[in-house]
Amino acid sequence: MAGVIVSDSIEAEIEVDCLIIGGGAAGLTAALAASEAGESVLIAERDTQLSGSTALSSGLVPAAGTKAQAAQSISDSQDAFIGDIMAKNKNSADPDYVRTIVTQIPKTIDWLADSHSIPFHVLDDFLYPSHSHHRMHAVPEVTGQGLITRLEQAVSATDTMIVTGACVTDLFLSPDGDVIGARCERPDGAIEAIAAKRTILACNGYGGNPELVARYIPEMKDALYFGHPGNQGEAILWGEKIGAVPTHLSGYQGHGSVAHPHGILVTWALMMEGGIQVNLEGRRFSNEHLGYSEQAVAVLAQPEQTAFNIFDSRLQQLGRKFEDFRNAEENGAVIVADSPAELAARIGVDGSALEATLRKAATLAESGEPDGFGRQFSADTLLRAPYCAVRVTGALFHTQGGLLVDEHARVKRADGSVFDSLFACGGAACGVSGPDVSGYLSGNGLLTALALGHLAGCCTGWAGA
Ligand SMILES: Cc1cc2nc3c(=O)[nH]c(=O)nc-3n(C[C@H](O)[C@H](O)[C@H](O)COP(=O)(O)OP(=O)(O)OC[C@H]3O[C@@H](n4cnc5c(N)ncnc54)[C@H](O)[C@@H]3O)c2cc1C
Structure with missing residues (x-):
């Protein structure tokens, strides 16, 4: 060849x-x-x-x-x-x-x-x-x-x-x-x-x-x-x-948001409009706004190479503009719950840690301070109940x-x-x-x-x- x-x-x-x-x-x-x-x-x-x-x-x-x-x-x-x-x-x-x-x-x-x-x-x-x-x-x-x-x-x-x-x-x-x-x-x-x-x-x-x-x-x-x-x-x-x-030759496009095990791309628009990624411990681990490509590496570095996209019903509507997202929903990848505690229980992450992560985002939005990773939160796009989650992993898209x-x-x-x-x-x-x-x-x-x-x-x- x-x-x-x-x-x-x-x-x-x-x-x-x-x-x-x-x-x-x-x-x-x-x-x-x-x-x-x-x-x-x-x-x-x-x-x-x-x-x-x-x-x-x-x-x-x-x-x-x-x-x-x-x-x-x-x-x-x-x-x-x-x-x-x-x-x-x-x-x-x-x-x-x-x-x-x-x-x-x-x-x-x-x-x-x-x-x-x-x-x-x-x-x-x-x-x-x-x-x-x-x-x-x-x-x-x-x-x-x-x-x-x-x-x-x-x-x-x-x-x-x-x-x-x-x-x-x-x-x-x-x-x-x-x-x-x-x-x-x-x-x-x-x-x-x-x-x-x-x-x-x-x-x-x-x-x-x-x-x-x-x-x-x-x-x-x-x-x-x-x-x-x-x-x-x-x-x-x-x-x-x-x-x-x-x-x-070491350059490539990765992606930190492929629904797992469904194997369906979940649009990064969710992250840009207020969504966050947490790991199995319920904690954020990066600035999601830097880009979805490098986020592949960040997600793969988490326990079980897993993260959860956390968003809300407003962002769910935005996601539905994309065929992939609609497929993910049809395949049961999107979990919906009325409270952070219920969502955490359904996806198997620590409930109090997830609640603390969401509270921290709200505090940062109020103060206008960036978080430790450099992300700026805004009051307009804060997540509100009901909440949604998709389990994702990182992937190589193309070189x-x-x-x-x-x-x-x-x-x-x-x-x-x-x-x-x-x-x-x-x-x-x-x-x-x-x-x-x-x-x-x-x-x-x-x-x-x-x-x-x-x-x-x-x-x-x-x-x-
Ligand atoms: C899930 C996903 C989402 C993406 N979303 C975007 C996006 O929204 N925007 C964006 O800009 N990029 C996106 N990309 C990247 C984008 O898909 C690629 O950069 C783009 O399609 C490359 O186009 P291409 O024609 O070079 O390659 P391809 O579309 O891959 O076509 C190459 C073709 O060459 C054929 N081929 C290879 N070797 C041979 C051979 N020896 N003989 C004959 N045929 C051969 C292959 O079979 C293939 O059909 C995404 C990638 C993935 C995986």
């Missing part, structure tokens, strides 16, 4: 202008753009259907300066968005790269809406952690499944060939060092070769590869992986072999490290030059979160999937153009 074959020609079953490896948000966006530019396009997807982590995600894409924001009278700026990304990653990502992506993403959202009938609206009833403005864009379903279905429908209206059950195992490299196609394995074991003038890596990161997770992010080696199993890290493995620059690319999403070489015919987007490319779990600003995943997918797809700066 993840081999590289040096050859000056390929005996190929098919020849296309643009081969895209992976059919998630990045690959489908790239396909739309490449097809629009007049290229013949083939998407090779190892799964039997188009899903990827995109379909499993909440489908929220951050962007500043879109028509959707303007239609909802939301003021925002690209500088503010860049500031939020760089503050979260503690200035560890390349600012020029971040600017390229932030400048691109509103164009991509508007283009998907105007040219491909994929409507977006902005979630404007709460702010995601460390975002200074309302800028999370969603399709009407407000799900990743809705996003991928709409992208797939748009791609199906073009001449793009979508080949599922096609696991790309090897890249073909010309003797002068450029990628000229790939080889894939079909479910019946048949091997097929595809010759391509250019190749776009849209095969995400390595979250589904336990060996690579143990190597690059050892703190998550035993954690639940909540992304798509097809993400095995081939982009990085090929990149290592051909002289590309895998970067920030953020990947190949360095230039402003056209062309893969860079270690010597600073670029591959003329190799591109990377989405989780295959280096993200904008830096090398640490705490650098992930909500939405950084789909941000690079859509923005770099669009750039890679419509790139006219490659040698064969």
Whole structure:
């Protein structure tokens, strides 16, 4: 797997202008753009259907300066968005790269809406952690499944060939060092070769590869992986072999709020609007407002790797805006009780400790002082009976490290030059979160999937153009 074959020609079953490896948000966006530019396009997807982590995600894409924001009278700026990304990653990502992506993403959202009938609206009833403005864009379903279905429908209206059950195992490299196609394995074991003038890596990161997770992010080696199993890290493995620059491989998105044992994401909006997390002892252990990504590590450090999201019926209503939350309720993950003591008894935590934790939040809200973890409480969002709880654990969602690319999403070489015919987007490319779990600003995943997918797809700066 993840081999590289040096050859000056390929005996190929098919020849296309643009081969895209992976059919998630990045690959489908790239396909739309490449097809629009007049290229013949083939998407090779190892799964039997188009899903990827995109379909499993909440489908929220951050962007500043879109028509959707303007239609909802939301003021925002690209500088503010860049500031939020760089503050979260503690200035560890390349600012020029971040600017390229932030400048691109509103164009991509508007283009998907105007040219491909994929409507977006902005979630404007709460702010995601460390975002200074309302800028999370969603399709009407407000799900990743809705996003991928709409992208797939748009791609199906073009001449793009979508080949599922096609696991790309090897890249073909010309003797002068450029990628000229790939080889894939079909479910019946048949091997097929595809010759391509250019190749776009849209095969995400390595979250589904336990060996690579143990190597690059050892703190998550035993954690639940909540992304798509097809993400095995081939982009990085090929990149290592051909002289590309895998970067920030220790960066990733975790999440501290996966209902356990139900395995359903419980929206972090609950925490941002007044909810708290306690451990089995009924005590808080962190500032929930720093971000859900690093909270994965905090939750996994608690007894039995367990926490409880504590909220109330007001937040229960907010949660019901999300399909995942409704699923969690239907599956019995949400426990409701009239008092802290009753709730504590039902979830098996110390009642007096939980009561003390809630009282402390009320005192802090009154005084305006931050708590020992730095969180500020507000009287407007204090929890009131009846109370709710969901048992959760921490999980690995996706990796953020990947190949360095230039402003056209062309893969860079270690010597600073670029591959003329190799591109990377989405989780295959280096993200904008830096090398640490705490650098992930909500939405950084789909941000690079859509923005770099669009750039890679419509790139006219490659040698064969
Ligand atoms: C539960 C969850 C919630 C999330 N919510 C959000 C959110 O709201 N906002 C956000 O920005 N991000 C979110 N993310 C992250 C987001 O899902 C990813 O960053 C994004 O989907 C990456 O898109 P992609 O196209 O690069 O990868 P994917 O969507 O994973 O697509 C990659 C595809 O490549 C295929 N593939 C891999 N290797 C090969 C190969 N060798 N040959 C052929 N095919 C291959 C895979 O099977 C897969 O279908 C979430 C992630 C999870 C798990």
